[in-house]
Amino acid sequence: MNKLAIITGGSRGLGRSSALALADKGVDVLFTYHSNSGAAQEVVEAIRQKGQKAYAMPLDTRDVSAFTAFTQQVKSILQREFGREDFDYLLNNAGTGLHASIEETTYAELEDMLAIHVKGPFFLTQALLPFMKDGGHILNVSSGLARFSLPGSAAYAMAKGAVEVMTRYMAKELAARQIRVNTIAPGAIATDFRDGNIRDNQQMNQMVSSITALGRVGEAEDIGGVVGLFFSQEAGWMTGQRIEASGGMFL
Secondary structure (H helix, E strand, O other), X not given: OOOEEEEOOOOOHHHHHXXXXXXXXXXXXXXXXXXXXXXXXXXXXHHHHOOOOEEEEEOOOOOHHHHHHHHHHHHHHHHHHHOOOOEEEEEEOOOOOOOOOOOOXXXXXXXXXXXXXXXXXXHHHHHHHHXXXXXXXXXXXXOHHHOOOOOOOHHHHHHHHHHHHHHHHHHHHOHHHXXXXXXEEEOOEOOOHHHHHHHHOHHHHHHHHHOEOOOOOEXXXXXXXXXXXXOOHHHOOOOOOEEEEOOOEOO
């Protein structure tokens, strides 16, 4: 039986790249999307063209109250679409950014960052654990901004810092089931994140390249490849770790 990954936010950006990279490794994929069903279906078709099973489900990961019904749907879809009752990998990827100074950040904006990046992954992981195979792997997405500081990123980076602490505690508490839990921390990536600021702003692109050891901004495929590495037997002795995939930003 093929391995099966559940990915949040799999219709675009890093989630899409990760889903396709895993499909290339023979992994089936069940992923969520926020609102763009057309983009999600394109990813489903791309995965199926690679010979793997795929299914997309809508979910707003900040809506914790929806998780009970969502997990019941997951249980049904696992049986109907994948012919199984469990899954192997969970990638907590769904998220969005915020650019605002500490003085400008509102209470609602900080709450939103915490809901999307901390509360959502925490409680969704909790809800899905009964369906995860022993010996599985959870990968949480942080950011290079949890290590280095750039003005305007405080609320987002604070949430990602919490993700890294959460990962260590998950790794400790789930070790009895041989479930590994790690953090991947991407650097600046040329996607539509923050309205495509890195991808479309030539000045920003050049600035990032100038402070990156490998001399360019990252691409979504760079991160998808690292996710594929995490979800492999070769990485089986890693747990509770933070690995930054940033091309060497601010070394």
